[in-house]
Amino acid sequence: MKSIEILLVEDNPADVLLTEEAFMEADFPHHLHVAKDGVEALRFLRREDQYAGKPTPDVILLDLNMPRMSGLEVLDILKLDQYLRNIPVIVLTTSRAESDIWRSYNLHANAYIPKPVTISEFVEVIKSFEMFWFSIVALSPKVKP
Numbered sequence: 566m567k568s569i570e571i572l573l574v575e576d577n578p579a580d581v582l583l584t585e586e587a588f589m590e591a592d593f594p595h596h597l598h599v600a601k602d603g604v605e606a607l608r609f610l611r612r613e614d615q616y617a618g619k620p621t622p623d624v625i626l627l628d629l630n631m632p633r634m635s636g637l638e639v640l641d642i643l644k645l646d647q648y649l650r651n652i653p654v655i656v657l658t659t660s661r662a663e664s665d666i667w668r669s670y671n672l673h674a675n676a677y678i679p680k681p682v683t684i685s686e687f688v689e690v691i692k693s694f695e696m697f698w699f700s701i702v703a704l705s706p707k708v709k710p
Contacts, residue, residue: 568594569699572622574606574639575599575657576631583684584626584657587691593699598622603634607642610649622652624698627674629658629665637665640672653698 571588575581581599588597598619600606606625609616625643629636636656643649653675658665661679669677678694681687 570620570622571597572625573599575628576601587687590688591691591695593695602631603639625654626657627654629660644673
């Protein structure tokens, strides 16, 4: 299996650490890139500044509640961009609000996952995520800008 490129867009260092640990325990080949907010995520995806030469992710894990630019704003921008809109975006957030779920899907999120509370639950979610997105789903080929 080839290594999967994942962009995690998350501003909370504790949640970044939890996600990194969950992916390590899930034990599948991956590179986890982290952007601490929506502005940084767009720079990464557009390969601007220090992100020149970075790979296009196979999937984006996107938190909704972030400074400078919310996850919903990022999602809206991504899905309007001809080079980025085919990258699957999975909202991974603490919010269980129906309005956030509805707005995420309305902006063409590919999935909405409320963050589990415990590390063991989080690891199970990541294992399921890996099984579905990288073993079952046929991902869109990457488009070169």
